[in-house]
Amino acid sequence: MRSSDRAGGAPSVWSIMRPVQGQIRFAMVLAGLAAASSLGALCALAWAVHALLAAPGQWPWPPLLLAAALTVLAYVLRLTGFNQSHYAAFRLETRLRTDLAGHLARLPLGYVQQTGSGALTKVMMDDVKALHVFVADSTPLYARAYVSPVLTFVLLWLLDWRLALAATAVLAVGMAVVSLAMRGGGEMMQRYHAAGENVSKAVVEYVQAMPVVRTFDTGTSTFQRYQRALNEFVAVVLLWYRMAGFSSRMSVAILNPLPTLAALVWLGGWLISRDALAASTWLAVLLVGTGMAESLLPLMSLRHLVAKTQMSIHRIHEVMAEPVLPVPDAAQAREPRDASVCFEHVDFRYTADGPLVLRDVSFEARPGSVTALVGPSGAGKTTVARLIPRFWDVSAGCIRVGGVDVREMLPETLMRQVAFVFQDTFLFADTIAGNIHLGRPEATMEAVIAAARAAQAHDFIMALPQGYDTPAGERGVFLSGGQRQRITIARAILQNRPILVLDEATAFADPENEVALVAALSNLMRGKTVLMVAHRLSTIRDADQILVFDQGRLAERGRHDALVAQGGVYARLWRNFEQAQNWALAGEHA
Numbered sequence: 262m263r264s265s266d267r268a269g270g271a272p273s274v275w276s277i278m279r280p281v282q283g284q285i286r287f288a289m290v291l292a293g294l295a296a297a298s299s300l301g302a303l304c305a306l307a308w309a310v311h312a313l314l315a316a317p318g319q320w321p322w323p324p325l326l327l328a329a330a331l332t333v334l335a336y337v338l339r340l341t342g343f344n345q346s347h348y349a350a351f352r353l354e355t356r357l358r359t360d361l362a363g364h365l366a367r368l369p370l371g372y373v374q375q376t377g378s379g380a381l382t383k384v385m386m387d388d389v390k391a392l393h394v395f396v397a398d399s400t401p402l403y404a405r406a407y408v409s410p411v412l413t414f415v416l417l418w419l420l421d422w423r424l425a426l427a428a429t430a431v432l433a434v435g436m437a438v439v440s441l442a443m444r445g446g447g448e449m450m451q452r453y454h455a456a457g458e459n460v461s462k463a464v465v466e467y468v469q470a471m472p473v474v475r476t477f478d479t480g481t482s483t484f485q486r487y488q489r490a491l492n493e494f495v496a497v498v499l500l501w502y503r504m505a506g507f508s509s510r511m512s513v514a515i516l517n518p519l520p521t522l523a524a525l526v527w528l529g530g531w532l533i534s535r536d537a538l539a540a541s542t543w544l545a546v547l548l549v550g551t552g553m554a555e556s557l558l559p560l561m562s563l564r565h566l567v568a569k570t571q572m573s574i575h576r577i578h579e580v581m582a583e584p585v586l587p588v589p590d591a592a593q594a595r596e597p598r599d600a601s602v603c604f605e606h607v608d609f610r611y612t613a614d615g616p617l618v619l620r621d622v623s624f625e626a627r628p629g630s631v632t633a634l635v636g637p638s639g640a641g642k643t644t645v646a647r648l649i650p651r652f653w654d655v656s657a658g659c660i661r662v663g664g665v666d667v668r669e670m671l672p673e674t675l676m677r678q679v680a681f682v683f684q685d686t687f688l689f690a691d692t693i694a695g696n697i698h699l700g701r702p703e704a705t706m707e708a709v710i711a712a713a714r715a716a717q718a719h720d721f722i723m724a725l726p727q728g729y730d731t732p733a734g735e736r737g738v739f740l741s742g743g744q745r746q747r748i749t750i751a752r753a754i755l756q757n758r759p760i761l762v763l764d765e766a767t768a769f770a771d772p773e774n775e776v777a778l779v780a781a782l783s784n785l786m787r788g789k790t791v792l793m794v795a796h797r798l799s800t801i802r803d804a805d806q807i808l809v810f811d812q813g814r815l816a817e818r819g820r821h822d823a824l825v826a827q828g829g830v831y832a833r834l835w836r837n838f839e840q841a842q843n844w845a846l847a848g849e850h851a
């Protein structure tokens with residue numbers, strides 16, 4: 262994904278949770294209360310010990326029952342806290358996915374196409390999931406990691422300030438070692454996550470590109486890229502382990518209960534030997550204080566989780582910060598008056614600092630006429646076609662549909678006017694009929710079949726196992742490129758919009774498919790204003806106007822015969838095309 266400056270100020274983990282803030286706070290309060298109850302249960306046990314020492318023959322029922330009740334309460338509170346944080350996580354997940362989906366629907370199509378469905382799916386699925394995990398599992402842990410040591414310290418202080426200081430000293434040493442372990446950790450963590458991301462990218466490339474690479478180099482080069490990413494990842498992990506290994510092992514050693522216990526036993530024993538401490542207080546301190554340092558341990562793993570979640574938030578923010586396509590107010594929006602398309606002095610660049618891809622392009626396609634866009638590769642034909650449905654907005658000048666600037670129309674108005682048949686056809690995970698229905702859900706089945714017939718698709722659809730009810734899409738029935746295109750042509754015929762933009766619609770068709778495609782297209786084009794990007798010059802000899810692009814400029818325009826006679830760019834393209842045709846024929850006869 263393009264890293265954008267706009268995404269520079271990504272929100273923090275805590276501020277992205279704002280929509281469910283109340284519930285998370287509640288979950289954290291419950292987790293804090295659970296920690297307090299656990300400590301309360303330990304205090305009650307200490308009270309029981311005290312009572313037993315005072316009257317050895319009697320069972321101290323009240324403190325024992327209190328300890329049991331507090332233990333149950335702690336359990337219930339912790340469970341309720343986790344329930345709340347999980348609810349909050351689900352709510353946040355739904356909210357973020359809805360916001361992201363709503364935002365994506367308002368972004369320029371060009372951004373969506375350029376970023377790629379893979380990267381956007383990853384944000385909507387994986388990154389939102391990462392946030393869910395953080396909210397659900399980590400927020401209660403945070404509350405516990407802060408509440409437990411503070412409350413323990415207060416209790417210890419009330420019992421005996423000297424032992425309280427001893428336990429705190431162990432904790433302070435542990436904290437110092439932890440911060441030593443985490444020194445430079447931020448940078449290492451970034452390197453670790455970046456290396457991890459490289460591995461996943463290499464895996465995706467290796468798997469996705471397998472059909473292509475295996476036919477060219479048996480997959481060795483992409484496998485090597487994957488191997489290299491993996492080696493770099495291992496190197497980063499080892500380095501980090503070496504750098505932080507000793508001090509992080511030390512911090513685990515110090516923060517486990519044993520060192521605190523040793524300090525309290527030793528100091529308590531010494532104080533008792535000098536009659537400066539009551540045995541029951543000593544026992545109470547041992548019960549309550551031993552776990553004080555240990556309760557800090559989750560903070561170490563939480564730090565990693567926060568850093569990982571922050572990266573996901575950054576990517577979510579990057580998408581959300583992308584500016585939406587400006588749309589006019591419904592009250593000010595205008596309706597087109599006919600089916601004309603007009604470019605007025607259009608300049609276009611893909612990025613603010615990129616080169617001009619179109620320069621001062623002006624032309625008009627009259628209602629019901631056929632306009633062909635031709636020119637050498639990279640001349641800007643596809644860009645012209647994609648500017649009409651506002652994949653992007655022009656950098657200067659304007660595009661009018663039916664006399665109205667496309668930016669002054671509601672997107673749905675524009676969509677009602679213009680149908681597109683692009684090279685990269687996409688079928689949804691729906692039936693064939695459902696795919697043709699798209700955009701006209703109210704159409705009858707008879708209308709769907711009539712459209713499929715006109716698109717030369719009816720016969721092959723009927724030959725499929727379940728006819729029109731056969732599932733299509735990624736996991737659906739296998740269809741050839743030409744068949745998929747004819748289904749999208751059927752869709753466009755059913756939509757019956759007055760303006761039609763075709764992009765390379767017949768480029769990869771085999772001869773048999775091409776005959777069907779040309780027939781389908783001529784049915785589709787009847788009576789429409791057509792703008793077609795064409796490589797096969799044979800298909801455009803009869804066009805009402807041919808626009809010849811060269812390096813982003815409109816170099817020539819006119820009808821076929823006049824342009825050939827003119828002896829310019831078109832004449833050259835035509836000569837090359839005829840030569841290629843002759844070579845192909847010569848090859849067939851050889």
Ligand SMILES: Nc1ncnc2c1ncn2[C@@H]1O[C@H](COP(=O)(O)OP(=O)(O)OP(=O)(O)O)[C@@H](O)[C@H]1O
Nearest residue numbers: 375611612618636637638639640641642643644645
């Ligand atoms: N998404 C994009 N981002 C940046 N530059 C782009 C993008 N798409 C196309 N370009 C550039 O814009 C110029 C025009 O490209 P365009 O695809 O419109 O040409 P074309 O005439 O349709 O070419 P072809 O016949 O090879 O498809 C090219 O220089 C291309 O590199």
